[in-house]
Amino acid sequence: MTDSAEYRAANDAVRSHFFKRVWQLTTPYWRSEEKGMAWLLLIVVIVLSLVGVGLNVWLNSWYRDFYNALQNKDLKSFIHLMLMFCGIAAVFILTAVYRLYLTQMLTIRWRRWLTERHFAAWLGDKNYYRLEQRGHTDNPDQRLSEDLNSFTDTTLTLGLGLIRNLVSLVSFSVILWGVSGSIELFGITIAGYMFWAALLYAAVGSWLTHLIARRLIGLNNRQQRYEADLRFGLVRVRENAESIALYNGEANENERLMTRFRNVWGNFWELMKVQKRLTFFSSGYAQVATVFPFIVAAPRYFSGQIQLGELMQINSAFGNVQDGLSWFIDAYASLANWRATCDRLLSFRSAMAETTHESANIDVRKTGGDLQLQHLSLCLSDGRELLEPSSLTVKTGEHLLIGGPSGGGKSTLLRAMSGLWRFGSGVVQMPDARCLFVPQKPYLPIGTLAQALSYPEQAGQYSAEHLAEVLRLCRLETLIPRLDDADHWQRVLSPGEQQRLAVARALLYAPSWLFLDEATSALDEADEAALYQVLLEQLPGVTLVSIGHRASLKRFHPRQLRLEERRLRETEAVLPA
Structure with missing residues (x-):
């Protein structure tokens, strides 16, 4: 086996182990004594998400009729469509509000359950003391507070977003395939060519996004650790204010705090550089995506094969398909933060497990x-x-x-x-x-x-x-x-x-x-x-x-x-x- 093959195999093993451990962190709540309410809230939120997708599909057809009414100067249809839009908008607003509210309810319930278990594990069997003595983990307060909060919130946000995007992708792919027609290229007739154009556009964008932003996971992990170190240093000054004042140790403490802040500063600059490149690409990607469907569909419109309403419907469907296929691009920064959060939580849990199960030589x-x-x-x-x-x-x-x-x-x-x-x-x-x-x-x-x-x-x-x-x-x-x-x-x-x-x-x-x-x-x-x-x-x-x-x-x-x-x-x- 070559070195590169060995490297890929090692990375595959790490990823497999990572997802297995994340699964072990995620699933206990959904099998716990609170599973009834948890699954009920999750199902309701998913249903509301699907209702939102259905409303978007309805709006896609509404766009076609609306722009055709404008092109044909059909006032009666225009008024009817505006009234229809008011009803769609009202349902959309209610769906969005309660989807957010119930998602937050599920998030805080999950966080409370995880926090109770992690507090019990950290304080049980003197783990909090032994972790400090052995120096297994840094800043357990961050892991028990910020990381648990970030894990539950980001996991649900990404998970529900992925489900919503998959359903939307399937729905609008069917629409886009039906309305895009076919095109002849190099003597080959390509059916549903707008769908294939969206797929190719999103695939190239996802690949380039990963190449540009793959350093974000490690940088986010370090940034969280450096920020926590700085907060801990500030707390130490508060806790020992009198001793520091009696020693006249302000200059020394200032240098210590600035050393920690320089870590924050330096790592943040690296984050800024990567995020700048990612923003350049994602902003350009989004701007091109605005006009790309018009460019691809323009030959059929100007040849009279479709009307303005069909062109706008194609644009809307293409945008939704492209958004669904580009979920990885839009969520990359969140995925990087989520991976860094999971790494910190998993290392903390591993350290607690090792401390709990390590043999005591003194009986x-x-x-x-x-x-x-x-x-x-x-x-x-x-x-x-x-x-x-x-x-x-x-x-x-x-x-x-x-x-x-x-x-x-x-x-x-x-x-x-x-x-x-x-x-x-x-x-x-x-x-x-x-x-x-x-x-x-x-x-x-x-x-x-x-x-x-x-x-x-x-x-x-x-x-x-x-x-x-x-x-x-x-x-x-x-x-x-x-x-x-x-x-x-x-x-x-x-x-x-x-x-x-x-x-x-x-x-x-x-x-x-x-x-x-x-x-x-x-x-x-x-x-x-x-x-x-x-x-x-x-x-x-x-x-x-x-x-x-x-x-x-x-x-x-x-x-x-x-x-x-x-x-x-x-x-x-x-x-x-």
């Missing part, structure tokens, strides 16, 4: 009453070892403090216990009880303070009195009047206040096991000790597993370990006073 189980590590080893994604195979048992009520140098793997150890970290080997047996992990930088959702405090539970889970009480215990009395205020609390509260709020959240959640990853590092030792005292008093049955560097924490944890040099070592306990 995390939830059973029994104690925490046990059995021959647990940890490493980074590049294979660098953080912890040699180690075993450990923490009994219920046995408060444990894990120390060690920064970057030694302490937080990674907690991630392995929670089931987030998969790089390593061994078994983690988590207690079959209510557990809560509190990170160093707590997450505070945008919304009311009550919602941020109640997270991960809903705000209505706790009474206002209970919320106010835990705020008092954590020395956040000033926030009690703001429980119903909505704000971006990670910007409003200081790091220390955020950590106090996270401890208050733990008091509400009331876990049996509480894992704290330097969760009080932004507080001074006195405040830290006060919060630990509150935890032990308010949650008498809790077991604490803490990561921290301060010696003052030791008195709250009768058992202490250090993770250093890739080993877990017991250290001398400091008993509480």
